[in-house]
Amino acid sequence: MQTKKLPIDYTILFLLGCFLLFSVLAIYSGSAQYASGDPTFFVKRQIVWYVVGILVMIVIAYVDFELIEKWTLALYAIGTILLILVHFYGKELKGAQRWLDLGFTDIQPSEFMKIFLILHIAAILNKIGKYRLSFKDSIWVTMKVLFYSAIPLYLIFEQPDLGSTLMIAFAVFGLLFVSSISIKMILLLVSLAATGLGTLIFLYFHHFELFSKVIKSHQMPRIYGWLNPEMHAQGFGFQLRQSLLGIGSGQLTGSGYNQGFQVQNGRIPEAQTDFIFAVIGEEFGFIGASILVCLFFLLIYRIITIAFHANSLFGVYICVGVIGLIAFQVFQNIGMTIGLMPITGLALPFISYGGSALITNMMALGLVTSVHLRTKSYMFSNEEAIR
DSSP states (O other): OOOOSOOOOHHHHHHHHHHHHHHHHHHHHHHTTTSSSOTTHHHHHHHHHHHHHHHHHHHHHTSOHHHHGGGHHHHHHHHHHHHHHHHHHOEEETTEEEEEEOSSOEEOHHHHHHHHHHHHHHHHHHHTOSSOOOHHHHHHHHHHHHHHHHHHHHHHHTTTOHHHHHHHHHHHHHHHHHSSSOHHHHHHHHHHHHHHHHHHHHHHHHOHHHHHHHSOTTTHHHHHHHHOTTTTTTTTTHHHHHHHHHHHHHTTTOSOTTOOHHHHTTOSTTTTTTTHHHHHHHHHHHHHHHHHHHHHHHHHHHHHHHHHHOSOHHHHHHHHHHHHHHHHHHHHHHHHHTTSSOOOOOOOTTTSSOHHHHHHHHHHHHHHHHHHHTOOOOSSOSGGGOO
């Protein structure tokens, strides 16, 4: 397919520049006191990861995404092998075994697997075409998607990493939702998910002994701290309570850069990673936090417009999968810092400190840009171009 002569998507480039600014400012403010000897240690590493990530994004953008479709099963296999290696040889940190030590750096295979799985599921759904399947035909396709999803989801859940498990499951469901499988099948999947969630809520309030057997022991403290942070202010709910105090004290315009009481006194654990939104909320206030949220909405809107104009169904599925990954991360991360969602350890995309997450998010944008660069305009409609 001939590449459309657009060197770069300037909207995405602008948004990445804004994210970099927010990221550098928040990481420096939230980590300077922890960086022994060099207060800019984390900032400099984040800038390096941003440079590497943008280079990765550019390389992927100039690779025809339709060529990648032939290699999705191989990528899926590589990702699965890496997850198995983590299970046996992974580096344990803070009770979670999620990383592989490469000597010069650590990588988190689950971050790469989320891209590989989305690509493979997109390839599977692309083969069934755009015409609606019957319920009977949808069963086989759905079972195939669930089979390929179940293996990595189980391995990631056992690390344990509930946040990434839910994020990937959400993205996979989003792909099924926009695919050509039967509406009845989609409703069945929604019903099963709602029933499962409803059952957990019922067990928590009426049969707690059964609920405690379903939920893993390390997850119970997080649930206690989430539902009643004041009661567990010095224990399970410490992170959430400090985050709420910080964001609340920021009010409309913020406490001022490097002036946040909670942040600068080290009262918000993981301030440069999981709880970086609390740093932004306290020091830049409601206005600064709202600007960041609007930037995320603009990014998602841009990917949606690229999906609508894509000539390839595989390209549409790639965009939908990326939207699912980014949207869930943003909602979950911000939600957990304001008490709307339980704490799961998911980073805020493009903002939180960390190499693996940033590079895989850049990979995702590279795939979206590849779809955009290979979109052709038609005089009347591009419907016939989608296969």
